[in-house]
Amino acid sequence: MSKHLLITGGAGFIGSNFIDYILKNTTYSITNIDALTYAGHINNMKTFNQHRNYRFIQCDISNGTSLKQVFDCDYEAIINFAAESHVDRSIENAHPFIHTNINGTLNLLNAVLAGKAKKMIQISTDEVYGSLDQDSLPFTEYSQLASNNPYSASKASADLFVRSFHRTYQLPLIITRCSNNYGPKQHLEKFIPKVITNALNDQKIPLYGDGKHVRDWIFVDDHCRAIHTVLEHGDSGEVYNIGGGHEWTNKEVITLILDYLNKDYSLIEYVKDRKGHDRRYGINWGKIHKELGWKPQVSFREGLIKTIEWYKTNYSQ
Ligand SMILES: NC(=O)c1ccc[n+]([C@@H]2O[C@H](COP(=O)([O-])OP(=O)(O)OC[C@H]3O[C@@H](n4cnc5c(N)ncnc54)[C@H](O)[C@@H]3O)[C@@H](O)[C@H]2O)c1
Numbered sequence: 001m002s003k004h005l006l007i008t009g010g011a012g013f014i015g016s017n018f019i020d021y022i023l024k025n026t027t028y029s030i031t032n033i034d035a036l037t038y039a040g041h042i043n044n045m046k047t048f049n050q051h052r053n054y055r056f057i058q059c060d061i062s063n064g065t066s067l068k069q070v071f072d073c074d075y076e077a078i079i080n081f082a083a084e085s086h087v088d089r090s091i092e093n094a095h096p097f098i099h100t101n102i103n104g105t106l107n108l109l110n111a112v113l114a115g116k117a118k119k120m121i122q123i124s125t126d127e128v129y130g131s132l133d134q135d136s137l138p139f140t141e142y143s144q145l146a147s148n149n150p151y152s153a154s155k156a157s158a159d160l161f162v163r164s165f166h167r168t169y170q171l172p173l174i175i176t177r178c179s180n181n182y183g184p185k186q187h188l189e190k191f192i193p194k195v196i197t198n199a200l201n202d203q204k205i206p207l208y209g210d211g212k213h214v215r216d217w218i219f220v221d222d223h224c225r226a227i228h229t230v231l232e233h234g235d236s237g238e239v240y241n242i243g244g245g246h247e248w249t250n251k252e253v254i255t256l257i258l259d260y261l262n263k264d265y266s267l268i269e270y271v272k273d274r275k276g277h278d279r280r281y282g283i284n285w286g287k288i289h290k291e292l293g294w295k296p297q298v299s300f301r302e303g304l305i306k307t308i309e310w311y312k313t314n315y316s317q
Pocket residue numbers: 008009010011012013014015033034035036037038039040041059060061062080081082083084085086099100104123124125126155177178179180181182186187
């Protein structure tokens with residue numbers, strides 16, 4: 001019998017790419033649980049729905065009673081992708097972020113405490129470190145937690161619960177903190193998919209504030225490979241930063257996409273800035289490289305072309 005992983009949020013962007021990756025590259029069996037919120041889509045699961053080592057259970061991780069049904073076998077690990085993930089939505093209403101990102105994570109930690117899984121990896125974010133100045137060094141695992149928006153506050157809170165369960169109960173728990181992902185299957189509300197699909201449809205592209213905010217972009221396959229590395233070789237109680245090493249301003253990203261699609265820059269529309277908008281994220285991924293041998297492999301240009309071509313095939317009108 002192959003070892004079994006419990007993946008949460010596998011109908012979303014990164015979770016569904018991770019399931020693809022694991023089923024293609026390992027012999028693990030997978031149970032995927034997802035509440036199928038607005039962000040989760042059955043189409044994202046099309047590529048593996050019929051795989052013999054895979055099953056899907058619709059389940060809300062913040063509902064402890066519903067969660068019980070999924071613990072009908074021994075899990076090697078829980079990998080928790082499930083989350084409310086969009087910053088703009090968290091600024092409008094933080095409650096769903098508390099339900100899923102904090103209560104949901106706590107339910108999963110209690111399941112590990114009850115012996116339902118051997119370990120858990122919490123998929124966190126570089127946003128918990130707050131914002132960098134232009135001249136600051138990228139975030140390390142020792143940077144202080146300094147969340148600036150409700151999404152990030154909920155993820156930092158979950159991270160602290162994970163840390164506390166490791167310290168209090170000596171549970172084998174690991175946290176990964178990754179920078180901005182891009183690639184196939186990302187929801188259209190996120191920046192890169194929105195830029196690509198608006199450009200393809202000759203619609204205006206909203207650029208927040210002065211457009212000089214910086215993100216450290218990583219192709220989703222590189223992130224999936226990093227999580228797999230942590231699953232196999234990561235040390236209990238550790239935090240691993242994961243980054244792409246590609247820092248670009250939002251304006252630069254838009255122009256790269258418009259150039260590739262041969263579209264006019266007049267599509268760019270400067271709009272009101274996001275409240276509390278973090279100026280810059282940048283990740284130092286030296287620890288995972290030095291200790292576990294991982295590094296990003298996909299150049300920004302290569303990843304962006306793959307992503308644009310995927311949206312051209314799947315979304316243009
Ligand atoms: N996208 C990024 O750039 C990025 C970077 C670093 C970390 N992360 C983290 O990675 C994880 C996945 O992010 P994503 O971009 O794929 O998000 P996403 O919004 O695309 O997917 C989230 C998935 O979780 C599911 N979900 C939401 N609430 C749930 C609940 N209560 N119970 C069960 N399922 C629920 C949704 O239906 C959806 O399928 C998140 O934890 C996010 O914080 C994302």
